[in-house]
Amino acid sequence: MKKQLVAGVDLGGTSLSAVVADPSGNVLGLAEADTPPPNADPGPVIREIARIVREAAGAAGVDMGDLLALGVGAPGTLDPDTGFMAKAVNLGWLDVPFTRLLQDETGLPSFAAGDVQSAIMGEHTFGAAKGAASAIGVWIGTGLGGGIILGGELYRGHSGAAGEIGHMVVAPGGPECGCGRKGCIEAFASRTAIERDLRAAIAAGRKSVVLEIMEKRGKTRITSGILKRALAADDALTMEVLARAQDHLGTFVANLINVLDPEVVVVGGGLVEKLGDNFVAPIRAKAQAECFRRPAGPPRVLPSALGDDAGSLGASEIARRRLNRQVASLK
Amino acid sequence: MKKQLVAGVDLGGTSLSAVVADPSGNVLGLAEADTPPPNADPGPVIREIARIVREAAGAAGVDMGDLLALGVGAPGTLDPDTGFMAKAVNLGWLDVPFTRLLQDETGLPSFAAGDVQSAIMGEHTFGAAKGAASAIGVWIGTGLGGGIILGGELYRGHSGAAGEIGHMVVAPGGPECGCGRKGCIEAFASRTAIERDLRAAIAAGRKSVVLEIMEKRGKTRITSGILKRALAADDALTMEVLARAQDHLGTFVANLINVLDPEVVVVGGGLVEKLGDNFVAPIRAKAQAECFRRPAGPPRVLPSALGDDAGSLGASEIARRRLNRQVASLK
Numbered sequence: 151m152k153k154q155l156v157a158g159v160d161l162g163g164t165s166l167s168a169v170v171a172d173p174s175g176n177v178l179g180l181a182e183a184d185t186p187p188p189n190a191d192p193g194p195v196i197r198e199i200a201r202i203v204r205e206a207a208g209a210a211g212v213d214m215g216d217l218l219a220l221g222v223g224a225p226g227t228l229d230p231d232t233g234f235m236a237k238a239v240n241l242g243w244l245d246v247p248f249t250r251l252l253q254d255e256t257g258l259p260s261f262a263a264g265d266v267q268s269a270i271m272g273e274h275t276f277g278a279a280k281g282a283a284s285a286i287g288v289w290i291g292t293g294l295g296g297g298i299i300l301g302g303e304l305y306r307g308h309s310g311a312a313g314e315i316g317h318m319v320v321a322p323g324g325p326e327c328g329c330g331r332k333g334c335i336e337a338f339a340s341r342t343a344i345e346r347d348l349r350a351a352i353a354a355g356r357k358s359v360v361l362e363i364m365e366k367r368g369k370t371r372i373t374s375g376i377l378k379r380a381l382a383a384d385d386a387l388t389m390e391v392l393a394r395a396q397d398h399l400g401t402f403v404a405n406l407i408n409v410l411d412p413e414v415v416v417v418g419g420g421l422v423e424k425l426g427d428n429f430v431a432p433i434r435a436k437a438q439a440e441c442f443r444r445p446a447g448p449p450r451v452l453p454s455a456l457g458d459d460a461g462s463l464g465a466s467e468i469a470r471r472r473l474n475r476q477v478a479s480l481k
Numbered sequence: 482m483k484k485q486l487v488a489g490v491d492l493g494g495t496s497l498s499a500v501v502a503d504p505s506g507n508v509l510g511l512a513e514a515d516t517p518p519p520n521a522d523p524g525p526v527i528r529e530i531a532r533i534v535r536e537a538a539g540a541a542g543v544d545m546g547d548l549l550a551l552g553v554g555a556p557g558t559l560d561p562d563t564g565f566m567a568k569a570v571n572l573g574w575l576d577v578p579f580t581r582l583l584q585d586e587t588g589l590p591s592f593a594a595g596d597v598q599s600a601i602m603g604e605h606t607f608g609a610a611k612g613a614a615s616a617i618g619v620w621i622g623t624g625l626g627g628g629i630i631l632g633g634e635l636y637r638g639h640s641g642a643a644g645e646i647g648h649m650v651v652a653p654g655g656p657e658c659g660c661g662r663k664g665c666i667e668a669f670a671s672r673t674a675i676e677r678d679l680r681a682a683i684a685a686g687r688k689s690v691v692l693e694i695m696e697k698r699g700k701t702r703i704t705s706g707i708l709k710r711a712l713a714a715d716d717a718l719t720m721e722v723l724a725r726a727q728d729h730l731g732t733f734v735a736n737l738i739n740v741l742d743p744e745v746v747v748v749g750g751g752l753v754e755k756l757g758d759n760f761v762a763p764i765r766a767k768a769q770a771e772c773f774r775r776p777a778g779p780p781r782v783l784p785s786a787l788g789d790d791a792g793s794l795g796a797s798e799i800a801r802r803r804l805n806r807q808v809a810s811l812k
Contacts, residue, residue, distance in 0.1 A: 284638070284639050296740075300631070300636075305631075307741060307742025307743070308614065308615050308742050308777065308780065309742055309775045309777035309778075310742070310775075311773065311775035311777075312740065312742035313742075314740070314773040314775075317739045318736045319651070319732050319735070319771075320650070320651075320653070321652055322651070329773060331771055398653075401650050404650070405649045405650055406740065408645040408648045408649055409627075409629075409644070409645070409646055409649065409737065409740060409741070410638060410643055410740070410741075411637070411641070411643035411644075411645075412639055413639040440650075440662055442642065442645040442648045444640045446639065
């Protein structure tokens with residue numbers, strides 16, 4: 151207790167990671183696991199979260215019971231006040247009292263937030279957006295998610311749904327999106343969209359080393375790692391498809407800047423982890439050139455600085471703040 | 482003084498209006514004038530503002546010196562803290578110490594804000610968004626401007642430039658915008674864009690009563706009033722061009738909702754004043770159908786309730802709040 155340690159968990163559709171962190175964001179313990187397969191019963195995931203939190207606590211030299219709180223960043227439709235999760239497609243959940251189950255299993259005060267909300271909170275408190283009063287997180291992975299910090303705090307909007315930036319239509323009549331609309335930025339620039347465009351071009355006869363690399367590495371999906379290897383091999387088609395996604399992302403980030411005028415935009419997620427600022431630089435260049443002129447000049451557009459740990463560190467910070475608020479309200 | 486009256490002015494490129502209002506938003510005095518022609522010297526506009534404020538005060542049965550403060554909603558690049566206006570294209574101004582000049586001329590504590598910021602503040606305090614904690618204003622006129630209320634207050638962003646929503650690109654490669662980019666919503670859906678599309682279609686041989694109505698009424702521009710008359714005459718081309726603008730506006734409002742999750746969106750400006758909810762209804766239908774599903778259902782999308790007075794009433798409210806804040810900070 152005297153170290154003021156909090157656990158943060160990043161719950162993804164395929165993997166789980168936990169950190170135990172101090173108030174300065176130092177990671178004192180770390181643990182990872184595969185996410186149990188989709189299941190209407192949340193029990194296996196809840197138990198696995200408790201197991202890796204205990205493991206991360208052990209790595210930090212404390213017992214799980216010594217932790218002040220647990221925060222989890224999770225994908226799905228979540229009420230952050232009640233911790234009730236109405237729907238989490240990747241996990242197979244419907245109507246799960248998420249934080250209550252976490253609390254029962256771990257004995258720790260438990261809090262939950264969206265996965266990208268957690269990531270941008272991590273970057274805001276300890277990473278690329280440190281010290282900025284306002285920041286927008288653009289997280290590119292299987293989908294494209296967002297998180298918004300205003301006045302130093304998560305901005306949730308009227309119904310907790312703010313930051314659904316992946317479903318900004320950037321070209322009406324564009325490719326179909328998972329949400330049912332056409333031309334959302336997610337349908338142009340998520341890793342899934344990039345994979346779709348690469349496969350379509352290859353099927354249409356374009357040359358690329360991508361399939362060869364996938365076969366060599368025993369992969370069935372065009373992961374961010376595969377894209378990195380294809381770029382290292384100067385694969386022209388991969389460069390072309392990525393450039394198209396980056397072009398749309400540049401316009402999209404300029405749009406976000408024009409609406410919200412944030413101090414910093416942080417671009418993160420699997421693609422950025424693998425490709426780094428090489429992926430972000432063209433987005434930054436286009437967004438800064440195209441956003442409406444403002445007295446202070448265009449805002450910074452930076453790659454995630456915390457990589458894999460953004461979500462779990464951010465979830466720990468969210469738990470820390472919400473616990474402090476609860477304690478303050480009891481005084 | 483005992484009535485706690487404040488003056489608010491809406492300074493447009495062609496007309497000026499002033500209200501004197503009480504804390505409940507009751508307009509006790511009103512005055513209007515033409516805006517003096519563009520001039521590098523701000524003197525004529527400043528004196529005209531003072532004149533109509535004095536006139537509105539007289540109509541309210543008080544002297545100008547009895548007013549608590551003056552607020553002005555103005556178009557241009559303005560620093561709301563210093564009241565310094567770097568640029569106002571429609572007025573011909575560069576580097577004008579706007580609120581200092583107002584204060585010197587009227588003797589009243591003077592405050593300034595953007596024109597649409599003032600309008601959405603008016604709607605938020607007294608009109609369509611009354612009682613809502615968050616609201617986005619979409620104002621359609623010669624251009625397309627925005628204003629954002631979050632947590633009951635104007636949201637200005639990191640450099641005071643938040644709400645430049647007119648320059649959200651909704652279709653890359655679309656029509657050229659005054660800002661130099663292509664495909665901004667302003668280039669699709671402002672009155673200027675609607676006029677451009679109508680004229681182009683007529684030039685290409687499409688039939689329309691628009692030119693005839695303009696000639697009859699001695700107008701050289703396709704004003705909102707002309708559009709209203711053309712609709713009343715069941716002009717098919719006008720309906721078609723407006724429907725295209727409304728379609729883009731529907732997507733655009735859905736985009737704003739997905740990013741900010743506001744409680745209310747208010748659509749106002751000259752077109753809405755003339756055409757009313759007939760113009761807003763298709764925008765509402767598309768925006769509510771297309772925005773990302775949220776637990777509380779889609780937000781309300783409403784026409785401006787204050788019409789012409791939104792800007793001046795909002796400017797009076799901004800002045801009242803900022804004066805109160807100054808007084809509070811002195812205590």
